[in-house]
Structures are given as C-alpha cells and as structure tokens.
Amino acid sequence: MSTWRPVSRPPRWLAWLPGWALTLLKLSLWIGGGLAVLGLCVALFYFARAGRFDLDEVAAMPARTTILDRDDHPIEVSWGASRHLAKREDLPDFLVQCLEAREDARFFDHCGVDFRGLARATIRNIKDRDFTQGASTLTMQLARNTFDIRAKSIHRKLLEIALTLRIEGRYSKDEILTHYLNRIYFGSGCHGIDEAARTYFGKPVSKLHKGECAMLVGIIRGPHIFSPARNLEGARDQQSEVLDRMIAMGRITPQEKEAIQAMPIDIVPEDQRSAERSYAVQAVRHELGDILEASDIRLDGLVVHTTLATGWQLKLETDLSNTLLEAEQGAGWDHPVHREFTPGETPAYLQCAAVTLESRTGAVLALVGGRDFLDSRYDRTTGARRDLGSAFTPWVAAAAAERGKRVLPGNIMLTGRQIGPREAARISQRCGLGGPFLETEDLFRGSAACTPMEAAVALATLSNDGKRPTPYLISRITNAAGETLFQRKPDLSQAITTAAANEALELFDEVGMSRCFEGQTGSERDAWLLRVGPGGSTSIWLGFDEPTKICEDGRLRKVLDSLGQRLGE
Incomplete structure (x- = not known):
C-alpha cells in the first residue's frame, strides 16, 4: 500500500515568500486565531458574569444608613430623611458641562469605555508595575459605585467593563449621568447631588448658580478633604480647576471664569445643615465621614456599629440634667428651656459636657456635648478647652510618681515642685491632656x-x-449582606508606668460603685468631676460658655457631690 502524497504548495500570491517566512506566517495565523478564540471566550465569560447583576439597581434610590449601638439596637437618626432622586430636567446644563469637562470629556461620544484612554492607562500601569491609572468613564464609575467593584485587579476591571457595556445598552446617556450624580458621595454625609446642594447651599440642585455647580463637581474627586463645609478654600481651588477645564474645552472664556468665581458662595452654617437629635449621633456622623473617605467606602445600605452604650448614655444625660436643674433652682436661676435662640447665639445658662470611655479600649460609651442640643449644637466635649483647677491634681501626682518622687496627698504644690512644672506638663501631655x-x-x-x-x-x-x-x-461597618467593610482595632500606647497610674488613682474617693475626684478652678468658673467606674472612665465639666462664676464654692461642691452620688448608684 503506497503512502505517497503530493507535495503541498502555497498559493501563487505567496509563492514568492521563502520557506521560513511562510512558516512564520502560518504560526502567526494560528496564534492570532487562538488569541481571538480565547478573547471571545473571555468576553463571553465576563458578559455572563455581568448578566447576574440586576441593572434596576442602577436607577434605584440608595438605601439609608443604619446606626446601631454596642448591643446592636437601632439608634434613630435623620440621615437621608430629605434625600430624593434628581431628574435630568433638575440638573442645570452648566452642571452637566462641568461634569463632562472634569470627569469624562468624551462621555457623549464613547460606548461607555474610552478604549483610547484605557490603552494609555494600561501602558502606564505596565511601566509603573502597579494600578496607578484607571481611565474610568462616568459609566464605569456608576457600575463600580452601584455594584461595589473596587478591588484593583484585571478580573475586576474586565467585569467592570462588561457591566459598563450592559449599562450603556440599557440606559441613555442622560439617564446614566443622572444616576451617577444621584449615587456618588459629596462629603459631609451627603449622598447624591440634590442632598449635597441642600446641605451645602440650602437649595435644590435645580436652583444652583454656575459657581455652585462648578464647586460641587470639583469636590467629587475628594469629597472629604474638599468639602466646602470644612475646607471652603480647597473647594474654591477645585472650582477653579473645573472652570479651567471648561476653558480648555472652549465652553467658557477666561472672562466668564472670573465672573463665575465672583458669584457669592453662601455655605449653610453647621447648626442648620442637619436635623440630628443628639451630640453623640452628631459625633458619629463626623467620624463616619472620615472613615468613608479614608477607606473609600461608597456603598448605600451601610450598617454602622457604634460603641455607644444607650443605657449609660441616657443615665448620664438624665443625671446631669437633674443635677443642674437642682443647682439652678437653689441659686434662683431659671433655665430657659422654652426659649428660641437665633442661629449663632450662645445660650447663656449653666452648661455641661461629659464623655465616658471604655478604659481598656478607648471606645466612647457616652458623649454629652452640652446642656440642650436643640439650643446649641456646639460640641463642648472637643471644643471647650477650660482650666482644670484642682482637678489637675491626679496628673501632677502621676508625673511625680513616674519620676520616682513622693506623692504627698493634700500638698500638691510640694509634690509638683519635686519635678518642676515643665516635666509635670510633659508627662500630663503623654497621658492625653492637651494644655x-x-x-x-x-x-x-x-x-x-x-x-x-x-x-x-x-x-x-x-x-x-x-x-x-x-x-x-x-x-465596625458592614454592608446589607453582612460583609465587613471596616473594622476598628483599639489603639493603645504605654504613657506612664502602671505603678505611677495606680498611685495617682489612690487620690480618688470611693463613691458608691465608682471612684471620683472633684475639682474646680480658684475663680469658681469651671468645675470638674472625674469618675472611674467598673468599665469606664468619665470626665464631666460644668460651667458657662462665657466664663462666669458658677456659684459659691460650698454650693458648687454640693452640686458635684450630688452628681457623683447619682452616677455611682
């Protein structure tokens, strides 16, 4: 049986190529075909994965944030109470133009993925050997914000691209930019363009003038650090950058930029920006804003687990209120509980502030920033820097013990002289006092x-x-599915020796279930109660916002004694 076969000859139009070139050409075709098949399989895989996501979520109202106490009981908050979705007709055309100029210059021309920009970013990432460039379009950012696609990896990027193409096929360009603006974070607890407009400028998005439009678009890349409520100068710088981009695209002239920047920017005062109901919740909101920015968390439907102990918070508020009411009645004062104060006016009655920390971790168990939150939202726990008076005694003792000197109860002057004021101040600062x-x-x-x-x-x-x-x-912060997005670990540092700390605590008197130290200034303008309970350390300050003599020393000591007894019960 013959095995002879005729010799295969190339087509005439390739006959002129040498044999090695023909071999290389065939190999290239095989490799190209293989890569095409592989690319098709990858595309089908990621489009199949993208098909599992519900695109209705893109247009849905972002879920509100849930706040829980340390025992996972809900805390009532007002965040998002006024939130609603803006419509395309609500968005000023200038706002849309600013967004296009700053975030995605080819938004209305590309298919959702700017392949030219993506190619440039890929080359840059290869050079840097890191994901330093993203080339994200508005649609890609919308996909990422809606479905939590944040990890920097090739897998995530391919899934994001597939989802982006699906979104582009489902929604119009106007719908996409509207959904994008309704979902992104604008700092200061604002999710969505309309809530940001009302929070910062006190008006709906439809009423924004050109200067306000440019400012809001400018802070998108850094909503926390450029929030006009906390960094107006930084927000103005971002506004200027947006307007420069508008000039570069031929949308405005330099003269128009000057006119826009001259438009008044009136920021809503802090005490009018939100409808919180307590100092503690207000403090949680501020800390949450810092975490969201630092951890790049933008999901809606967050569950925020706080350290607040609701029972102790209520007891601290109640005992403080009752004690001060008794003191005022005894002194013949009237607390103007029903008086309405104008914005910025300081209530002129006896104030208080209190903080309880879990001693071993630093977790805040309770926080009272003032006498009446409805009258004044000024948080005195971090804003009122007042003299300690005789309440400074434990730290003078701790400083002396830290340096191996004798602690002389009842003679703090001699105790302190052994080390001098500079060393006493330095060790007190190490413990946490700011001066x-x-x-x-x-x-x-x-x-x-x-x-x-x-x-x-x-x-x-x-x-x-x-x-x-x-x-x-x-x-801790989790999403609606229970996945942990943020976890806090206690941060402790050894400030002084255990022996020095314990010797200072020997100065505290036993009151009920707690150890207390009372102190006031010689001018009788400030009074302090320091309490060490079974699991928490509490500092309480009493005084007027404008330093004024509270009452005679004997009466003031009775007030502190009464408060200490109440808290120790």
Whole structure:
C-alpha cells in the first residue's frame, strides 16, 4: 500500500515568500486565531458574569444608613430623611458641562469605555508595575459605585467593563449621568447631588448658580478633604480647576471664569445643615465621614456599629440634667428651656459636657456635648478647652510618681515642685491632656487646660495601668449582606508606668460603685468631676460658655457631690 502524497504548495500570491517566512506566517495565523478564540471566550465569560447583576439597581434610590449601638439596637437618626432622586430636567446644563469637562470629556461620544484612554492607562500601569491609572468613564464609575467593584485587579476591571457595556445598552446617556450624580458621595454625609446642594447651599440642585455647580463637581474627586463645609478654600481651588477645564474645552472664556468665581458662595452654617437629635449621633456622623473617605467606602445600605452604650448614655444625660436643674433652682436661676435662640447665639445658662470611655479600649460609651442640643449644637466635649483647677491634681501626682518622687496627698504644690512644672506638663501631655500649661508653679494650682474628651482619655490612661487609648465611636461597618467593610482595632500606647497610674488613682474617693475626684478652678468658673467606674472612665465639666462664676464654692461642691452620688448608684 503506497503512502505517497503530493507535495503541498502555497498559493501563487505567496509563492514568492521563502520557506521560513511562510512558516512564520502560518504560526502567526494560528496564534492570532487562538488569541481571538480565547478573547471571545473571555468576553463571553465576563458578559455572563455581568448578566447576574440586576441593572434596576442602577436607577434605584440608595438605601439609608443604619446606626446601631454596642448591643446592636437601632439608634434613630435623620440621615437621608430629605434625600430624593434628581431628574435630568433638575440638573442645570452648566452642571452637566462641568461634569463632562472634569470627569469624562468624551462621555457623549464613547460606548461607555474610552478604549483610547484605557490603552494609555494600561501602558502606564505596565511601566509603573502597579494600578496607578484607571481611565474610568462616568459609566464605569456608576457600575463600580452601584455594584461595589473596587478591588484593583484585571478580573475586576474586565467585569467592570462588561457591566459598563450592559449599562450603556440599557440606559441613555442622560439617564446614566443622572444616576451617577444621584449615587456618588459629596462629603459631609451627603449622598447624591440634590442632598449635597441642600446641605451645602440650602437649595435644590435645580436652583444652583454656575459657581455652585462648578464647586460641587470639583469636590467629587475628594469629597472629604474638599468639602466646602470644612475646607471652603480647597473647594474654591477645585472650582477653579473645573472652570479651567471648561476653558480648555472652549465652553467658557477666561472672562466668564472670573465672573463665575465672583458669584457669592453662601455655605449653610453647621447648626442648620442637619436635623440630628443628639451630640453623640452628631459625633458619629463626623467620624463616619472620615472613615468613608479614608477607606473609600461608597456603598448605600451601610450598617454602622457604634460603641455607644444607650443605657449609660441616657443615665448620664438624665443625671446631669437633674443635677443642674437642682443647682439652678437653689441659686434662683431659671433655665430657659422654652426659649428660641437665633442661629449663632450662645445660650447663656449653666452648661455641661461629659464623655465616658471604655478604659481598656478607648471606645466612647457616652458623649454629652452640652446642656440642650436643640439650643446649641456646639460640641463642648472637643471644643471647650477650660482650666482644670484642682482637678489637675491626679496628673501632677502621676508625673511625680513616674519620676520616682513622693506623692504627698493634700500638698500638691510640694509634690509638683519635686519635678518642676515643665516635666509635670510633659508627662500630663503623654497621658492625653492637651494644655496649654503654665510654665510656672501656678501650674500646680491647676493652670492647665484641656477639653472634656482629653480629660477622659487622660483619666482612662490612669485607670488602664498607664496605657493611653485613642478614642473612637465606630467599631465596625458592614454592608446589607453582612460583609465587613471596616473594622476598628483599639489603639493603645504605654504613657506612664502602671505603678505611677495606680498611685495617682489612690487620690480618688470611693463613691458608691465608682471612684471620683472633684475639682474646680480658684475663680469658681469651671468645675470638674472625674469618675472611674467598673468599665469606664468619665470626665464631666460644668460651667458657662462665657466664663462666669458658677456659684459659691460650698454650693458648687454640693452640686458635684450630688452628681457623683447619682452616677455611682
């Protein structure tokens, strides 16, 4: 049986090529065909994966944030209560033009993926050996924000592209940019363009002028650090960059930019921006904003697990209120509980502030920033820096013990002189007190200032064997599916020795279930109660916002005694 076969000859139009070139051409065709098949399989795989996502979520109202106390009981908040979805007709045309100029210049021309930009970014990433460039379009950002596609990997990027193409096939360009603006974060707890317009400027998005439009678009890339409520100068810089992009695209002239920048920007005062109901919830909101920015968390439907102990928070508020009412009645004062205060006016009645920290972790168990949140939203736990007076005594003792000197109860002046005011101030700062501190012996008479929060930290340091905690209000953040997006770990540092901390605590009197130290300034303008309970360290300040003599020393001591007894029950 013959095995002879005729020799295969190339087509005439390839006959002129040498044999090695023909071989290389065939190999290239085989490789190209294989890559095409592989590319098709990859595309089909990612389009199949993208098909599992519900595109109705793109247009849905972002779910509100849920706040829980340390026992996972809901805390009532007002966040998002006024949130609603803007429609395309609500968006000023200038706002849309600014968004296009700043974020996606070819938005109305590409298919959702800017392949030219993507190619440039890919080459740059290969050179940098890292994902330094993303080339994300508005549609890609919408896909990422809606479906939590944030990890920087090739797999995530391919899935994002497939989802982007699906979104482009489902929604019009106007719908896409509207959904994008309704979903993104604008800082200060604002999710969506309309909530941002109302929060910052006190008006709906449809009423924004050109200067406000450019400013809101400018802060998108850094909503926390460029929030006009906390960094108006930075927000103006971003506004200028947006307008420069508008000039580069031929949308406005330099003269028009000057006119737009001259438009008045009136930011809504902080005490009118939200409808919170307590200082503690207000503080949680501020901390949440910091975490969302630092951790790049933008999902809706967040569940925020706080450290607040609702029962103790209520007891602290109630005991403070009752004690101060009794003091005012005894002094013949009237607390104007029903009076309405104009914005920015300081209520002129006896104020208070209190913080309780879990000593071993720094978790905030309770926070009272003032007497009446409806009258004044000014948080005195971090804003009121007042003299400690005789309440500075435990830290003078701790400083002396830290340096191996004798602690002389009842004679704090001699105790402090053994180390000098500068060393006493330095060790007190290590414990958490912020100062300022006098550099004379008047320091030992209490000429040292701090906030109630700092006093609580320094007290927790004494009651935690000299370990200084960093205070925090949020322990964990999860999404609606229960997945952990943020987890806080206690941050402790050894400030002083255990022996020095324990010797300072010996100055505290036993009151009920707690150990308390009372102190007031010589001018009787500030009074402090320091309490170490079974699991928490509490600092309480009493006084007027405008420093004024509270009452006679004997009466003031009775007020502090009564408060200490109440808290120890």
